[in-house]
Amino acid sequence: MHTVLSKDFLAGVVSIGIGLFLIIHGIDYGIGTPQRMGSGFFPVGLGALLGFIGLALLWGARHTREPVEGFRLRALIIIPLAILSFGLLLPRVGFLPAGAFTVVLAGIADRRSSVPTLLIVAAVVVTSCWLLFSQGLSVRLPLVAWDL
Amino acid sequence: MDVLANIQLGLLTAATLENLAYCFVGVTVGMIVGVLPGIGHLAAISLLMPLTFHVPATASLVLLAGIYYGAQYGGSIASILLNLPGTASSAVACLDGYPMAQKGRAGAALMITTIASFFGSCLSIVVLILMAPPLAQLALAFHSADYFSMMVLGLVAAGSISQGKPLMGLASVILGLAIGLVGIDVNTGSMRFTFGTPELFEGVSIIVIAMALFGVVEVISSIGRTGEGAKVHDVSFRSLMPTRNELSRSWWPMLRGSGIGVGVGVLPGTGGGSMASFMAYAVEKRVSRTPEEFGKGSIAGVSAPEAANNSAAQSAFIPTLTLGIPGDAIMALMLGALLIHGIQPGPRVVTESPELFWGLVVSFLIGNFFLLILNIPLIRVWVRILQIPYKVLFPSIILLIAVGVYSVNRSTFDVMLVAGLAFVGFLMIRIGFEAAPLLLGYILGPLLEENMRRALLVSRGDFMIFLERPISAVFLFFALAMLAWVVFSSLRTPKLNETSSAESG
Incomplete structure (x- = not known):
């Protein structure tokens, strides 16, 4: 029940979302080659890393049930x-x-x-x-x- | 001889009336903000960052640094008298400081704290003076690949030694790096993530990020949580004098604490006092002949962490100023102030702006001296400030944030950006993201990309350059080792959670 809304699950989803956002826009900016990096090279790299972390968070979220604390x-x-x-x-x-x-x-x-x-x-x-x-x-x- | 010449230069810079005044203002404001419950020193520095736009580079660093270590002093007052730690690092001061206050020894605890803070800071400043020039010299030989790897290590460290889950710390670092991309790409001239908004062409200002994530978010989460009308132990002037016994039992802990502080402060990702003071407390408890006293008002439990805390605060400047690698969010803000004034952080700061570097260092000494004289006679004033209710305080802070942000560029867009970032940031912090590593990523982002670009240009696109250069390879090795530890520990924690929930269920 709680698993769906656990902190890690949400964080994983958000990370993957932002990662994809970075990759999609980065490709638009032009990746270039490693020798002549385009404007999109670095963003795509970051997006990929963030996406992986997001996946790892989701993987970890299978077991944790830490709910988001309440706030005002x-x-x-x-x-x-x-x-x-x-x-x-x-x-x-x-x-x-x-x-x-x-x-x-x-x-x-x-x-x-x-x-x-x-x-x-x-x-x-x-x-x-x-x-x-x-x-x-x-x-x-x-x-x-x-x-x- | 060199050392003397440097100190002389520093004295000449720091002892001008202008810089003395900024130093005094800085430590006083820091002290006040440190005492106020509900505002940590990060919030305090963020709040006052806009002021640095209006003063020269050296003065602005002197001011910000003064606020920083002033708040360290002030934080311990709130901890001891109210059991209300303003920051993580002063939480340790509660452990034995508050019990001492309950025993009627609040005055002595405050006095010992002041002495320990001063002692720790001074020791650390000496180390800073001796270590910084050779370190900067060494770093001058760094190639862009080495820089890249050093920054990677710094960022991995900042992410993994964060307060929460290491994985979330790393995600926050990357998010910060991404925010640092917003604006014109200096190498290709194209716009990134600006979406046609002209206000974003020059990127998101560090002031906006710091204000939103450290100022506003902190206010939102403190509202309704901070108690009011707390009883404050009264401190009479007479009770300030520690007994001879208390004094003599403080020297060794102070010395050990300072040593730990210096060591921890220079490591990347650990700057700021909290880790240093927790370590000092743990060590002291271990070596003590009377460990059972800890937590019940042991004088060693007050003096060691306090010395560690302050010496770490000063030694954290070593990597920040000589290598351009900030150890924590506060140091990142300091670097931000340098960047605002067009000074590129790195080893060249020591050689090319010696008056700034040595002026700042000497101002540390002067500022700590100010604090020593401010702290003791004004103790009654600090106690009074402690009693300001938060519900009066926070609307004032919000206005100060709004005007402060506006004053930098006279931009209402920036003000609204703070509102938006604070809203989103608060929710993201709730699900585990962290503001401090994010800020570090944001600061180092452009430098990281630049050095990677240069390194790959030289190597004709061969990524092996990062492993072929020995300095770079060593940095990367440590970064990798740290990542391996993160992965290992994150694989282990879920199982722990499972067993604990099974036990409780």
């Missing part, structure tokens, strides 16, 4: 989303709103946090980040912008 889906979704929103918001609304939004959104990845506390944290952190990067390191960071 909430954090896994929210944290990357917070970073993504910073990238999307920064050029459109400026650093102040984008930064504050990122801090608050990231903060609610932990259930125990409350929005008012996060707003205070955001105020402090956004200000100090702006001082550090914009004033200290002279990175151009528009405080507020409106360009949708």
Whole structure:
């Protein structure tokens, strides 16, 4: 039962998948000869090695039943989303709103946090980040912008 | 005489006001981040990598290195007072440090830790000063085939001595090598794995990878796990003084620990302190006349691993700077900083940028001295920092990551790439892939391909060149031996699992 979703089985499948991906694209780039290696020579080699490791993992997975440990889906979704929103918001609304939004959104990845506390944290952190990067390191960071 | 001249040059470089300031900032920040629970030194260095774009090459290495060994010091504080290791290497400090704190000897444990760290670092720096120039000289004679094989050995070692399964470590190395391919192939001018995205033409930035895999992934997995409001043992100034007995029982363990640290630190794939400190602890327990005290607050169990940990942290720079082969992910980040500044890592660093090399080495000494004076009087401040709740900390870290990545190239694409890589990376780490070997592969990938290409060009496509050159053959032999061991042990473990599950079932 568990065998199908054991860590090694998944890792094996992923390795083989990436290995094939490297080989297919590598062949496209042109393998060349060993003396004059094409752009695809190295990727194909890597893909083949990764594929072999994947097979070995699958072979080993026949016996191991180590399941993937559980994790907090909430954090896994929210944290990357917070970073993504910073990238999307920064050029459109400026650093102040984008930064504050990122801090608050990231903060609610932990259930125990409350929005008012996060707003205070955001105020402090956004200000100090702006001082550090914009004033200290002279990175151009528009405080507020409106360009949708 | 040469040694003296080198040290003089180093002093001249390191003692400029600018570099002194960066060294001070580095060790202080490192110390703070090391103390903070939930942020390891890898995350700390990744977090602060963008800063290095804005300062000169020497200063940036001084800064990063300062953060590194500063965090080593800081990590032991959290371990001793809270039983919360920030990193694998400071986990050993919990074993006897925390029991000492429970017995009311937290102050003494911290003091011994500080002394042992300083002692271990200094011994290692001396070895670094003596060993680096001849090693670099030797490596200058290397042919591209030798380089290729040396890197293969380094990568195989990094993959197989990883924390998890060796097979997964190797898969991670190869994945890293593949990520290193993204961008323009300098030899043929064609694009690889860019899929028409102009932002990828110059490859995936090391900052993006480090931030995603060490910064964000660590935050995601720590959320909700790190306890809050932990009780911290109060440390009074008076209790810092170790008794005469405690001191005298620490000297030999410190010396043995430092020796082990130096030895382990220079080996490829083992850099960083964790293996060194575990080994030092095991050795100390073996040679001790009172092994039953270990785990219950033995002073030797604190001083030996701590000395080993720090001396390994310094000696890991030997192969990194002289051969261009990083022993662990942190050293890979250091090499990344060099590359950012257009310095090709390798034996030429010592001869062609002597002020950088010797300046860095002397800054180690100065930085360790800073730490010695920072650590003790400010112990109360560190204890206070320990109490910052993680739920306040991590949103701040996330913003720092986002702005930091953006600041490097003013690229929102990079920011979004971090988000994507962190998501995928987290899932892949869950199924057994590892971030550290991946980073090593990523750093060495382009060099590996380049040297292979050159070697094969010279030999007219004959792969035998890797075996005909004796240096290369020796490296490959060791790599092969290591692989054989990996295969052997991976064939054995499933059976062990089977018997253990049979026993429990």
